Amino acid sequence: MSTTSSRTPRYRRASLAALAVSTSLALAACGGGFEDDGSSEPASSGDGPVELQVLIASSGDAETQAVEDAAAAWAEESGNEVEVVVANDIAQQLSQGFAGGNPPDVFYVDAGVFGDYAEAGNLYPYLDQMEDADDFYPNLVETFTLDDQAYCAPKDFSTLALQINTAAWKKAGLTDADIPTTWDELQTVADKLTTPQQAGLVLGLGRDRVGAFLVQNGGFWVDSETGEATATEPSNVEALEYVQGLLDSGSAVLAPDVDAGWGGEAFGTQKAAMTIEGNWIRGAMSNDYPDVDYTVAELPEGPAGKGTLLFTQCWGISADSEDQEAAVSLVESMTSPEQQLANAEAFGVMPSRESAQADYVEQFPEDAPFIAGGEYGQGPVNLPGLGPVLADLDSQLEQIARADATEILESFQKNAEAELQ
C-alpha cells in the first residue's frame, strides 16, 4: 500500500517531464524547419534544369488535361520539369504550403482571396517582368492589384450576360428588336415572358449577381483604388430597389424560390425564361439541358451605362519559390494567346489577353456578348480581410425580396469600415 502511494507522484512527474521534453524537441524541430525556408534567397533558375510544382483547382478532366499538356510542352521546350497537381481543396492546401514554407511554385489564385494572400506576402509580384503584360484587359489586371502593385497574370475570365429562352421569347410575341437594352425594357420583357408556369427572369443569389445592377448604376460595394467601402452611396440603394421592384412584380424570382440551386438550373428546367449567368452556363446547358434553345445578349444598360461583373483567377507565383524566373516563363507560355485559345476550345474559358479577342469571337461568335463585358466589367471585391463581411452580405442578400435595401447596405458599410480601418 505504502509503495504504490509513494510511487504515484514520482511516476506522474516523470511522465510529465518526458512529455515536456518530447514536446519542446518537436517544437524546436518545427521552428527550425519553418525559419529556414523563410530566410532563404530565391535562387536564380539560370543554371541547370529546375522542377516546378503547379497546383490547380480544376473544373474537370478537360481543364486538367489542357493544363498538363501545356505544362509538358513548356517543360519539353525549356528543358525543365513540371508536376501538375489537382487540388481537392485549394485554399486548405495552399494554407499548408504557406505555413510550412514549401508552397507550390505556381498556383491558381481566385480574385476573392487575392487580397489576403498578397497582404500576407505569399505572392511574388511578377507582372512587370512579363512580355506583353499590357495586353491583358486592364480591368483584370486591376483585380490583381493591391496598393498600386500588380501581382499576377490573369489566367482567363468570365462575365455575366443575359440568357433568353428562344421558345418562350417567340411565344410571347417578342422579336430581336425587343432584346432589352435598358432597365425599363428588362422589366417590360420580363412581364411579358411571365406565365403561371414560368417566371420571366430568374436571378442567382448573392452579391455576384445583384452586384451587376450596382455597376450599371455607377456604384459598387467598395472602391478598390481608394480601399474604401462605398455601399451606402444613393446609387447603390437605387440599384437594389430596382431589383426588389423586379422581384415584387412577380416577373422575376430568385433561384431557390423555384427550387433551383442556381440560375442556370432554373433556366435549363424552363422554370424561367431568362437568367443572368456567366459563360459557364454553356457547359451546363449542353450537358444537362441540350434541348433548350437559347440566345445570349449583353446585360441591359443601367442609368449609368453598361455594366457587368468579371470573374477571374490568376497564375500566382509563390514568394517562397526558389525558381521564380522559370515560373514566370511557365506562366508566360500558359497565358500566350495561342494557349488561351486552346483552353477556350478545351474547357470554355475566355482569353484574358485583348489580342486574342478577335480570334476568340471568330471561333465562338455566339459568345460575343460575354467577351464584350471584358471592356466594361467590374472585378470582384479584392480588398484584404473582407471575407466574413462579404459572406455576411451574401447571407443578407438571400432575403433581398423582403429586406430593407438601405439596411443591408448600411450593415455592410459598417462591417467593411471596421475591417478596412
Added chain:
Amino acid sequence: MSNAGSIRGGQTRAGWLFVLPTLVVLGLFLAVPVVMALWVSFTDWNGRGSPFASGVGFVGTDNYRELFGEQGGLTRADFMTSLRNNFYYVLLVVPLQTVFALFLALVLNQQMLKAVGFFRTAFYFPSVVSSVAISLVFLFLFSGGGVVNSMLETIGVDGPTWFNDSRGLLHVVGDGLGLWNAADPPSALAGGGLLGLTWWQWLSGPSVALSVIIMLVVWTTTGTFMLMFIAALQDLPVEVEEAARIDGAGRWGVFRNVTLPHLRPTMLLVTTLGLIGTWQVFDQVYVMTQGGPSKTTLTPAFLSYFYAFENQKWGVAAAMAFILFLIIFASATLQRWLFRDKDAIELKRQERRTKKARARAVAGGAA
C-alpha cells in the same frame, strides 16, 4: 529497501523505453499542435511561415476579446450565431439519439426476437456509411421537389424548401400558437439583446435547415450507440432480472430499478461521446449547407475553418477552437457530476464516519 529500489529502477527505465515511441507520437501529433494552436490564438499570425517566427506579433487576448467584446462587431455576431445554432443542435441531438439507441437496444435484446443479426446490421448500417455520402443523399431527399416533399404532398401537406428555409422552429411554433408574429417580432425581444444578437435571435430555435441536419445525425449515430447499449445489456445476468420478477416487480419496475441503474456507466459514455461529437459537428455543414441559409447552420467548428482557411484570420479562428474546447470540457464535467453514483458516494461517506467513530471510541477507551 535500496536493493529493491535499484531493481525497480531498471524496470522503470525499460518501461520508459517501451512507452517512448507512443509518447513521441502523441507529443508530435497531439501536444505540439495543441500548444501551437494555443499560441496562435494569442497572435496576429497571417498563415505565412512559422507562428513562432520573430515577425509574428503577440496580441494578448485581442482575439478572444473580438469574440466576446463590443469591438468584435461582425466576428462576435458570427461566433454567437454559431454557438446558438450548435446549442440547439446539441439540445436536440443528444437526447434523441440516446433515447432511440436505448430503445433499439432493448428491442434487439429480447430473446423472442427472430433475425436479430439482420436488424442489428440494418440499424448499424447508417453508422458505417461515409457521412459525406449520406449527406448527399439527404440533399436529394430534402430538396424542394424531392422525395420527402412528394410524400408530404400525398397527405396534403405543402412541405418547406428544407435547405433554403432559415426560419427558426421556435419562431414558427410561436407564430402558429399566436404568441407572436414572426414577420414583426415583439419589440421586447427584438429591441434588447446580449453579445451582439437580439433576444429574438437567441430564441429562434433550430432553423428548418438545421433540423434536417439534426434528423440526419440522429439517424446515423443511433446505430453506434445502440451497439454500446446492447453490449451493456448482455452483461446484465438474466438471473438478476428473474429475481426481480420473482420479488414481484413488473416489466416497468424491472426496467427502472434493475436495467437502468445497470446501464448508468454506458449512459454516461453515450451521452459524453454524443456531447463531444455534437459540439464538433463539421462534415455535414461543410458538405450540405456551408453555414447557410442566413447563417442558421453555422457551427463554431465550421466558422473556425472558414475564418482560418478561407480568410487567413488564424488567430481568431484558433481562439474560437479553444472556446469550443472550454465549452465541451465544462459540459462534460457537468455531465459527469450529474451522472455521479449518489448511493456509492453516500456509502463511502458512511464508512468514513463509522471509521472515525470507531477510532474515537478506541482512543476514549484507552484514556
